[in-house]
Amino acid sequence: MSLQRRSSATAPPVARLIDELGKLPGIGAKTASRLAYHVLRASREDAVALAEAILDVKERIVLCGVCFNTTEEDPCSICRDPTRDASICVVQEPLDVVALERTGQLKGKYHVLHGAISPVEGIGPDRLKIQELLRRVSQEDPGEIILATNLDITGEATATYLHRLLVPLGVTVTRPASGLPVGGDLEYADEVTLGRALAGRRPL
Protein backbone atom coordinates (compact mmCIF):
# COMPACT_ATOMS: atom_id res chain seq x y z
CA MET A 1 0.00 0.00 0.00
CA SER A 2 1.34 3.39 -0.88
CA LEU A 3 0.98 5.36 2.30
CA GLN A 4 2.50 8.65 1.43
CA ARG A 5 2.26 11.03 -1.43
CA ARG A 6 5.83 11.52 -2.58
CA SER A 7 7.13 14.47 -4.48
CA SER A 8 8.77 14.02 -7.85
CA ALA A 9 12.08 14.43 -6.01
CA THR A 10 11.99 10.70 -5.30
CA ALA A 11 13.38 8.74 -8.22
CA PRO A 12 11.00 5.98 -9.39
CA PRO A 13 13.29 3.05 -8.40
CA VAL A 14 13.56 4.45 -4.85
CA ALA A 15 9.81 5.03 -4.74
CA ARG A 16 9.27 1.44 -5.75
CA LEU A 17 11.54 0.17 -2.99
CA ILE A 18 9.72 2.35 -0.45
CA ASP A 19 6.38 0.98 -1.63
CA GLU A 20 7.60 -2.61 -1.34
CA LEU A 21 9.12 -2.10 2.12
CA GLY A 22 5.92 -0.36 3.23
CA LYS A 23 4.02 -3.61 2.67
CA LEU A 24 5.94 -5.32 5.48
CA PRO A 25 4.12 -5.68 8.81
CA GLY A 26 4.81 -2.88 11.27
CA ILE A 27 6.52 -0.71 8.64
CA GLY A 28 4.90 2.64 7.96
CA ALA A 29 5.71 5.23 5.31
CA LYS A 30 8.42 6.96 7.35
CA THR A 31 10.19 3.76 8.33
CA ALA A 32 9.96 2.49 4.76
CA SER A 33 11.67 5.65 3.46
CA ARG A 34 14.39 5.40 6.07
CA LEU A 35 15.06 1.73 5.21
CA ALA A 36 15.05 2.49 1.49
CA TYR A 37 17.64 5.25 1.85
CA HIS A 38 19.70 3.00 4.08
CA VAL A 39 19.77 0.37 1.33
CA LEU A 40 20.67 3.09 -1.16
CA ARG A 41 23.68 4.13 0.93
CA ALA A 42 24.77 0.59 1.78
CA SER A 43 27.41 -1.24 -0.21
CA ARG A 44 26.43 -3.23 -3.25
CA GLU A 45 27.38 -6.50 -1.46
CA ASP A 46 25.03 -5.76 1.44
CA ALA A 47 22.16 -4.98 -0.90
CA VAL A 48 22.76 -8.14 -2.93
CA ALA A 49 22.95 -10.22 0.27
CA LEU A 50 19.59 -8.85 1.38
CA ALA A 51 17.97 -9.46 -2.00
CA GLU A 52 19.38 -12.98 -2.15
CA ALA A 53 18.25 -13.79 1.36
CA ILE A 54 14.72 -12.74 0.46
CA LEU A 55 14.73 -14.79 -2.74
CA ASP A 56 16.28 -17.71 -0.93
CA VAL A 57 13.48 -18.07 1.61
CA LYS A 58 10.90 -17.90 -1.14
CA GLU A 59 12.65 -20.47 -3.31
CA ARG A 60 14.04 -22.91 -0.75
CA ILE A 61 11.51 -22.85 2.04
CA VAL A 62 8.38 -24.92 1.63
CA LEU A 63 5.70 -26.13 3.98
CA CYS A 64 6.29 -29.59 5.42
CA GLY A 65 3.68 -31.93 3.94
CA VAL A 66 3.13 -33.56 7.34
CA CYS A 67 3.13 -30.78 9.96
CA PHE A 68 2.93 -27.66 7.71
CA ASN A 69 5.84 -26.00 9.46
CA THR A 70 8.21 -24.04 7.24
CA THR A 71 11.14 -26.20 6.18
CA GLU A 72 13.93 -26.62 3.68
CA GLU A 73 13.20 -30.30 3.17
CA ASP A 74 9.83 -32.01 3.04
CA PRO A 75 9.11 -33.73 5.43
CA CYS A 76 10.87 -31.43 7.91
CA SER A 77 13.66 -32.47 10.27
CA ILE A 78 11.30 -32.70 13.25
CA CYS A 79 8.85 -34.99 11.43
CA ARG A 80 11.74 -37.22 10.29
CA ASP A 81 13.37 -37.44 13.72
CA PRO A 82 12.99 -41.05 14.93
CA THR A 83 13.80 -40.17 18.55
CA ARG A 84 10.64 -38.10 18.91
CA ASP A 85 7.46 -39.72 20.19
CA ALA A 86 4.16 -39.74 18.32
CA SER A 87 2.35 -37.03 20.31
CA ILE A 88 1.37 -33.94 18.34
CA CYS A 89 1.51 -30.36 19.59
CA VAL A 90 -0.90 -28.12 17.65
CA VAL A 91 0.17 -24.48 17.23
CA GLN A 92 -1.05 -21.46 15.28
CA GLU A 93 2.13 -20.24 13.61
CA PRO A 94 5.61 -21.53 12.66
CA LEU A 95 7.13 -19.10 15.17
CA ASP A 96 5.25 -20.90 17.94
CA VAL A 97 7.22 -24.05 17.10
CA VAL A 98 10.44 -22.08 17.56
CA ALA A 99 9.27 -20.83 20.97
CA LEU A 100 8.20 -24.30 22.12
CA GLU A 101 11.40 -25.93 20.86
CA ARG A 102 13.39 -23.46 22.96
CA THR A 103 11.80 -24.90 26.11
CA GLY A 104 13.20 -28.35 25.31
CA GLN A 105 10.19 -29.83 27.11
CA LEU A 106 8.35 -31.31 24.17
CA LYS A 107 9.42 -34.72 22.94
CA GLY A 108 6.82 -35.11 20.23
CA LYS A 109 6.00 -33.53 16.89
CA TYR A 110 4.05 -30.47 15.79
CA HIS A 111 1.17 -29.43 13.61
CA VAL A 112 0.94 -25.82 12.40
CA LEU A 113 -2.59 -24.54 11.72
CA HIS A 114 -1.51 -21.22 10.14
CA GLY A 115 -3.99 -19.12 12.07
CA ALA A 116 -6.94 -19.32 14.42
CA ILE A 117 -10.69 -19.25 13.97
CA SER A 118 -11.72 -15.59 13.85
CA PRO A 119 -15.32 -14.93 12.79
CA VAL A 120 -14.91 -11.14 12.60
CA GLU A 121 -12.05 -11.54 10.15
CA GLY A 122 -13.91 -14.26 8.25
CA ILE A 123 -11.37 -16.96 9.12
CA GLY A 124 -13.24 -20.24 9.52
CA PRO A 125 -12.00 -23.80 10.03
CA ASP A 126 -11.72 -24.32 6.25
CA ARG A 127 -8.93 -21.72 6.10
CA LEU A 128 -6.79 -23.63 8.62
CA LYS A 129 -4.91 -26.94 8.38
CA ILE A 130 -7.59 -28.74 10.38
CA GLN A 131 -8.73 -31.45 7.96
CA GLU A 132 -5.02 -32.25 7.54
CA LEU A 133 -4.68 -32.63 11.31
CA LEU A 134 -7.67 -34.97 11.55
CA ARG A 135 -6.32 -37.11 8.73
CA ARG A 136 -2.94 -37.23 10.44
CA VAL A 137 -4.44 -38.22 13.77
CA SER A 138 -6.37 -41.13 12.26
CA GLN A 139 -3.25 -42.31 10.40
CA GLU A 140 -0.54 -41.84 13.04
CA ASP A 141 -2.30 -42.77 16.30
CA PRO A 142 -0.49 -40.04 18.28
CA GLY A 143 -1.89 -40.91 21.74
CA GLU A 144 -1.78 -37.30 22.95
CA ILE A 145 -2.66 -34.04 21.22
CA ILE A 146 -1.47 -30.86 22.94
CA LEU A 147 -3.54 -27.86 21.86
CA ALA A 148 -1.01 -25.04 22.20
CA THR A 149 -3.02 -22.34 20.43
CA ASN A 150 -2.81 -18.82 21.82
CA LEU A 151 -4.58 -18.01 25.07
CA ASP A 152 -6.64 -15.24 23.54
CA ILE A 153 -10.26 -15.64 22.53
CA THR A 154 -9.61 -16.81 18.97
CA GLY A 155 -7.01 -19.31 20.15
CA GLU A 156 -9.38 -20.59 22.82
CA ALA A 157 -12.23 -20.96 20.33
CA THR A 158 -9.93 -22.89 18.02
CA ALA A 159 -8.92 -25.20 20.88
CA THR A 160 -12.56 -25.74 21.88
CA TYR A 161 -13.45 -26.58 18.29
CA LEU A 162 -10.52 -28.97 17.86
CA HIS A 163 -11.24 -30.62 21.18
CA ARG A 164 -14.73 -31.50 19.99
CA LEU A 165 -13.39 -32.99 16.76
CA LEU A 166 -10.51 -34.89 18.35
CA VAL A 167 -12.08 -36.54 21.38
CA PRO A 168 -14.22 -38.95 19.31
CA LEU A 169 -11.02 -40.11 17.57
CA GLY A 170 -9.87 -41.68 20.82
CA VAL A 171 -6.87 -39.46 21.57
CA THR A 172 -6.02 -37.71 24.83
CA VAL A 173 -6.44 -33.97 24.28
CA THR A 174 -4.53 -31.61 26.57
CA ARG A 175 -4.00 -27.87 26.77
CA PRO A 176 -0.98 -26.13 28.35
CA ALA A 177 -1.71 -24.73 31.81
CA SER A 178 -2.42 -21.03 31.97
CA GLY A 179 -1.68 -18.86 34.93
CA LEU A 180 0.72 -16.32 36.32
CA PRO A 181 3.76 -15.37 34.28
CA VAL A 182 7.20 -15.97 35.76
CA GLY A 183 8.42 -12.68 37.20
CA GLY A 184 4.91 -11.26 37.44
CA ASP A 185 3.35 -9.44 40.38
CA LEU A 186 0.23 -11.05 41.80
CA GLU A 187 -1.48 -7.72 42.43
CA TYR A 188 -1.38 -6.76 38.76
CA ALA A 189 -2.83 -9.99 37.42
CA ASP A 190 -6.21 -9.69 35.70
CA GLU A 191 -9.07 -11.71 37.13
CA VAL A 192 -9.26 -14.21 34.27
CA THR A 193 -5.58 -15.17 34.58
CA LEU A 194 -5.66 -15.18 38.36
CA GLY A 195 -8.84 -17.30 38.39
CA ARG A 196 -7.27 -19.86 36.11
CA ALA A 197 -4.05 -19.90 38.06
CA LEU A 198 -6.04 -20.70 41.20
CA ALA A 199 -8.21 -23.29 39.47
CA GLY A 200 -5.07 -25.07 38.25
CA ARG A 201 -3.12 -24.91 41.54
CA ARG A 202 -0.99 -27.87 42.61
CA PRO A 203 0.22 -29.24 45.94
CA LEU A 204 3.81 -28.16 46.62
Place this chain on the structure above:
Amino acid sequence: MSRMALNEADRIVTLFTPAYGKYRVIAKGARRPTSRLGPHLEYFTHARLQMARGRELDVVTGAETLRPHMLLRTDLTAFGHASHMAEVVLRLTEERQENAAVYHLLVKSLALLDEAVDPFAVTRHFELAVMTLLGYRPELYRCIECGRDLEAEPNPFVASRGGFLCPVCRHRTTGSPMLSINAQKYLRTLDRHGLGAAVRLRVPDGLRDELEAFTSSYLRHIAERDFHSLRVWHAVTDGPGTSPPSAGASPPADRPAPGHAPG
Protein backbone atom coordinates in the same frame (compact mmCIF):
# COMPACT_ATOMS: atom_id res chain seq x y z
CA MET B 1 -13.77 -5.44 18.90
CA SER B 2 -10.93 -6.05 16.52
CA ARG B 3 -7.23 -6.18 16.83
CA MET B 4 -4.18 -6.05 14.69
CA ALA B 5 -0.56 -6.56 15.50
CA LEU B 6 1.73 -3.55 15.41
CA ASN B 7 5.52 -3.64 15.70
CA GLU B 8 7.19 -6.32 17.80
CA ALA B 9 4.81 -6.56 20.71
CA ASP B 10 2.21 -3.82 20.30
CA ARG B 11 -1.31 -4.02 19.07
CA ILE B 12 -3.85 -1.67 17.56
CA VAL B 13 -7.15 -2.38 19.26
CA THR B 14 -10.55 -1.14 18.15
CA LEU B 15 -12.73 -0.19 21.09
CA PHE B 16 -16.33 0.85 21.26
CA THR B 17 -16.73 3.62 23.80
CA PRO B 18 -19.68 5.60 25.18
CA ALA B 19 -18.10 9.00 24.52
CA TYR B 20 -16.26 8.49 21.23
CA GLY B 21 -18.00 5.53 19.58
CA LYS B 22 -15.63 3.36 17.57
CA TYR B 23 -12.13 4.26 18.61
CA ARG B 24 -8.76 2.79 17.65
CA VAL B 25 -5.96 2.85 20.17
CA ILE B 26 -2.43 1.54 20.55
CA ALA B 27 -1.76 -0.95 23.32
CA LYS B 28 1.98 -1.08 23.95
CA GLY B 29 3.41 -4.51 24.68
CA ALA B 30 -0.04 -6.12 24.64
CA ARG B 31 1.18 -9.17 22.75
CA ARG B 32 3.70 -10.17 25.40
CA PRO B 33 2.51 -12.85 27.81
CA THR B 34 3.51 -10.71 30.77
CA SER B 35 1.60 -7.66 29.52
CA ARG B 36 -0.64 -6.07 32.13
CA LEU B 37 -2.83 -4.53 29.45
CA GLY B 38 -3.26 -7.53 27.16
CA PRO B 39 -5.85 -9.51 29.13
CA HIS B 40 -8.05 -6.44 29.62
CA LEU B 41 -8.11 -5.73 25.89
CA GLU B 42 -9.31 -9.14 24.77
CA TYR B 43 -12.24 -9.37 22.34
CA PHE B 44 -15.65 -8.59 23.91
CA THR B 45 -14.16 -7.59 27.25
CA HIS B 46 -15.98 -4.76 29.00
CA ALA B 47 -13.26 -2.65 30.55
CA ARG B 48 -12.42 0.78 31.90
CA LEU B 49 -9.34 2.26 30.25
CA GLN B 50 -7.05 5.21 30.70
CA MET B 51 -5.54 6.76 27.60
CA ALA B 52 -2.82 9.22 26.79
CA ARG B 53 -3.06 11.42 23.71
CA GLY B 54 -0.86 10.10 20.95
CA ARG B 55 0.22 11.64 17.67
CA GLU B 56 -2.22 9.73 15.48
CA LEU B 57 -3.75 7.16 17.78
CA ASP B 58 -4.14 7.44 21.52
CA VAL B 59 -2.20 5.04 23.72
CA VAL B 60 -3.70 2.88 26.45
CA THR B 61 -1.93 3.51 29.74
CA GLY B 62 -4.12 1.63 32.18
CA ALA B 63 -6.88 -0.94 32.04
CA GLU B 64 -9.30 -2.60 34.40
CA THR B 65 -11.75 -5.32 33.38
CA LEU B 66 -15.35 -4.68 34.38
CA ARG B 67 -16.75 -7.86 32.91
CA PRO B 68 -14.61 -10.53 31.20
CA HIS B 69 -17.57 -12.42 29.64
CA MET B 70 -16.16 -15.85 30.36
CA LEU B 71 -18.85 -17.80 28.51
CA LEU B 72 -17.92 -16.05 25.26
CA ARG B 73 -14.48 -17.64 25.56
CA THR B 74 -15.65 -21.19 26.08
CA ASP B 75 -18.94 -21.49 24.19
CA LEU B 76 -18.53 -21.42 20.41
CA THR B 77 -22.11 -20.33 19.76
CA ALA B 78 -21.94 -17.42 22.20
CA PHE B 79 -18.53 -16.54 20.71
CA GLY B 80 -19.89 -16.65 17.15
CA HIS B 81 -22.86 -14.43 17.97
CA ALA B 82 -20.74 -11.96 19.96
CA SER B 83 -18.41 -11.77 16.94
CA HIS B 84 -21.39 -11.01 14.74
CA MET B 85 -22.54 -8.17 17.01
CA ALA B 86 -19.04 -6.71 17.09
CA GLU B 87 -18.86 -6.97 13.31
CA VAL B 88 -22.22 -5.20 12.87
CA VAL B 89 -21.13 -2.30 15.09
CA LEU B 90 -17.71 -2.20 13.43
CA ARG B 91 -19.17 -1.97 9.92
CA LEU B 92 -22.14 0.30 10.56
CA THR B 93 -20.58 3.00 12.72
CA GLU B 94 -17.98 5.66 11.98
CA GLU B 95 -14.83 6.19 13.96
CA ARG B 96 -15.01 8.76 16.79
CA GLN B 97 -18.71 9.36 16.43
CA GLU B 98 -20.42 9.31 19.78
CA ASN B 99 -23.28 6.84 20.01
CA ALA B 100 -23.99 6.05 23.64
CA ALA B 101 -27.24 4.22 22.81
CA VAL B 102 -25.43 1.71 20.59
CA TYR B 103 -22.75 1.38 23.26
CA HIS B 104 -25.28 0.51 25.97
CA LEU B 105 -27.09 -1.89 23.64
CA LEU B 106 -23.82 -3.68 22.89
CA VAL B 107 -22.83 -3.90 26.57
CA LYS B 108 -26.27 -5.26 27.49
CA SER B 109 -26.40 -7.75 24.63
CA LEU B 110 -22.91 -9.14 25.34
CA ALA B 111 -23.86 -9.53 29.00
CA LEU B 112 -27.01 -11.45 28.04
CA LEU B 113 -24.99 -13.79 25.79
CA ASP B 114 -22.60 -14.30 28.70
CA GLU B 115 -25.58 -15.24 30.90
CA ALA B 116 -26.49 -17.96 28.37
CA VAL B 117 -29.72 -16.31 27.25
CA ASP B 118 -30.75 -17.80 23.87
CA PRO B 119 -28.14 -16.35 21.46
CA PHE B 120 -30.63 -16.42 18.58
CA ALA B 121 -33.10 -14.12 20.34
CA VAL B 122 -30.41 -11.85 21.80
CA THR B 123 -28.80 -11.42 18.39
CA ARG B 124 -32.03 -10.74 16.47
CA HIS B 125 -33.05 -8.24 19.15
CA PHE B 126 -29.63 -6.60 18.91
CA GLU B 127 -29.82 -6.38 15.11
CA LEU B 128 -33.29 -4.84 15.12
CA ALA B 129 -32.30 -2.37 17.85
CA VAL B 130 -29.09 -1.35 16.05
CA MET B 131 -31.02 -0.82 12.82
CA THR B 132 -33.49 1.36 14.71
CA LEU B 133 -30.77 3.40 16.46
CA LEU B 134 -28.87 3.99 13.23
CA GLY B 135 -31.93 4.94 11.22
CA TYR B 136 -32.48 1.74 9.25
CA ARG B 137 -35.49 0.49 11.17
CA PRO B 138 -37.54 -1.81 8.92
CA GLU B 139 -41.23 -0.91 8.59
CA LEU B 140 -42.99 -3.96 10.01
CA TYR B 141 -46.64 -2.87 10.15
CA ARG B 142 -47.64 -1.00 7.01
CA CYS B 143 -47.16 -1.41 3.29
CA ILE B 144 -44.35 0.93 2.23
CA GLU B 145 -46.24 1.78 -0.97
CA CYS B 146 -49.88 2.41 0.00
CA GLY B 147 -49.56 2.63 3.79
CA ARG B 148 -52.28 0.01 4.45
CA ASP B 149 -51.82 -2.26 7.48
CA LEU B 150 -50.12 -5.52 6.55
CA GLU B 151 -52.31 -8.61 6.86
CA ALA B 152 -51.20 -11.98 8.25
CA GLU B 153 -49.79 -13.40 5.05
CA PRO B 154 -46.33 -13.84 3.50
CA ASN B 155 -45.13 -10.49 2.13
CA PRO B 156 -42.07 -9.49 0.10
CA PHE B 157 -39.44 -7.36 1.88
CA VAL B 158 -37.80 -4.69 -0.28
CA ALA B 159 -34.39 -4.05 1.27
CA SER B 160 -33.74 -0.86 -0.70
CA ARG B 161 -36.90 0.70 0.81
CA GLY B 162 -36.68 -0.97 4.21
CA GLY B 163 -40.17 -2.48 4.33
CA PHE B 164 -42.85 -4.85 3.04
CA LEU B 165 -45.29 -4.56 0.15
CA CYS B 166 -48.94 -5.62 0.54
CA PRO B 167 -50.55 -8.01 -1.99
CA VAL B 168 -52.02 -5.07 -3.95
CA CYS B 169 -48.65 -3.33 -4.39
CA ARG B 170 -46.61 -6.51 -4.72
CA HIS B 171 -46.25 -6.17 -8.48
CA ARG B 172 -43.91 -3.22 -7.88
CA THR B 173 -41.07 -5.53 -6.90
CA THR B 174 -39.50 -8.55 -8.46
CA GLY B 175 -37.03 -10.79 -6.75
CA SER B 176 -37.55 -9.44 -3.22
CA PRO B 177 -37.55 -12.32 -0.73
CA MET B 178 -40.91 -13.30 0.79
CA LEU B 179 -41.04 -13.42 4.56
CA SER B 180 -43.37 -15.94 6.17
CA ILE B 181 -46.22 -15.01 8.53
CA ASN B 182 -44.33 -16.41 11.53
CA ALA B 183 -41.12 -14.57 10.67
CA GLN B 184 -43.03 -11.28 10.45
CA LYS B 185 -44.77 -12.07 13.73
CA TYR B 186 -41.44 -12.77 15.43
CA LEU B 187 -40.03 -9.42 14.31
CA ARG B 188 -43.15 -7.58 15.51
CA THR B 189 -42.97 -9.36 18.87
CA LEU B 190 -39.36 -8.24 19.24
CA ASP B 191 -40.30 -4.71 18.22
CA ARG B 192 -43.41 -4.36 20.42
CA HIS B 193 -42.65 -6.49 23.44
CA GLY B 194 -38.87 -6.69 23.45
CA LEU B 195 -36.43 -9.46 24.14
CA GLY B 196 -38.25 -10.79 27.21
CA ALA B 197 -41.23 -11.84 25.09
CA ALA B 198 -39.07 -13.13 22.24
CA VAL B 199 -37.05 -15.56 24.38
CA ARG B 200 -40.28 -17.22 25.50
CA LEU B 201 -41.30 -18.01 21.91
CA ARG B 202 -40.54 -21.45 20.60
CA VAL B 203 -38.74 -20.90 17.32
CA PRO B 204 -38.34 -23.98 15.10
CA ASP B 205 -35.06 -24.39 13.18
CA GLY B 206 -36.61 -23.47 9.83
CA LEU B 207 -37.89 -20.17 11.21
CA ARG B 208 -34.50 -19.45 12.83
CA ASP B 209 -32.82 -19.92 9.47
CA GLU B 210 -35.38 -17.73 7.73
CA LEU B 211 -35.00 -14.88 10.23
CA GLU B 212 -31.21 -15.08 10.24
CA ALA B 213 -31.17 -15.00 6.43
CA PHE B 214 -33.55 -12.03 6.49
CA THR B 215 -31.57 -9.88 8.93
CA SER B 216 -28.28 -10.89 7.28
CA SER B 217 -29.43 -9.85 3.83
CA TYR B 218 -30.87 -6.56 5.10
CA LEU B 219 -27.62 -5.84 6.98
CA ARG B 220 -25.64 -6.66 3.86
CA HIS B 221 -27.79 -4.18 1.96
CA ILE B 222 -27.25 -1.46 4.60
CA ALA B 223 -23.50 -1.98 4.96
CA GLU B 224 -22.95 -2.78 1.27
CA ARG B 225 -20.62 -5.60 2.25
CA ASP B 226 -20.71 -9.18 3.45
CA PHE B 227 -20.66 -10.12 7.10
CA HIS B 228 -18.46 -13.08 8.04
CA SER B 229 -19.13 -14.02 11.64
CA LEU B 230 -22.32 -16.04 11.32
CA ARG B 231 -21.02 -17.88 8.25
CA VAL B 232 -17.90 -18.87 10.19
CA TRP B 233 -20.01 -19.84 13.20
CA HIS B 234 -22.10 -22.13 11.00
CA ALA B 235 -18.93 -23.68 9.58
CA VAL B 236 -17.70 -24.26 13.13
CA THR B 237 -20.88 -25.72 14.57
CA ASP B 238 -22.48 -27.57 11.69
CA GLY B 239 -19.71 -27.83 9.10
CA PRO B 240 -18.50 -31.14 7.69
CA GLY B 241 -16.94 -33.48 10.21
CA THR B 242 -18.15 -31.57 13.24
CA SER B 243 -20.59 -34.22 14.37
CA PRO B 244 -18.68 -37.48 14.09
CA PRO B 245 -20.99 -40.40 14.85
CA SER B 246 -19.72 -41.57 18.16
CA ALA B 247 -21.65 -43.21 20.94
CA GLY B 248 -21.01 -41.59 24.28
CA ALA B 249 -19.96 -38.26 22.81
CA SER B 250 -21.74 -35.51 24.68
CA PRO B 251 -24.25 -33.53 22.64
CA PRO B 252 -22.98 -30.14 21.56
CA ALA B 253 -23.67 -27.80 24.43
CA ASP B 254 -23.71 -24.74 22.27
CA ARG B 255 -27.41 -24.20 21.61
CA PRO B 256 -29.26 -23.62 24.85
CA ALA B 257 -32.73 -25.11 25.09
CA PRO B 258 -35.51 -22.75 24.02
CA GLY B 259 -36.64 -20.57 26.87
CA HIS B 260 -33.37 -20.94 28.70
CA ALA B 261 -33.16 -17.87 30.88
CA PRO B 262 -30.48 -16.45 33.16
CA GLY B 263 -30.63 -17.67 36.72
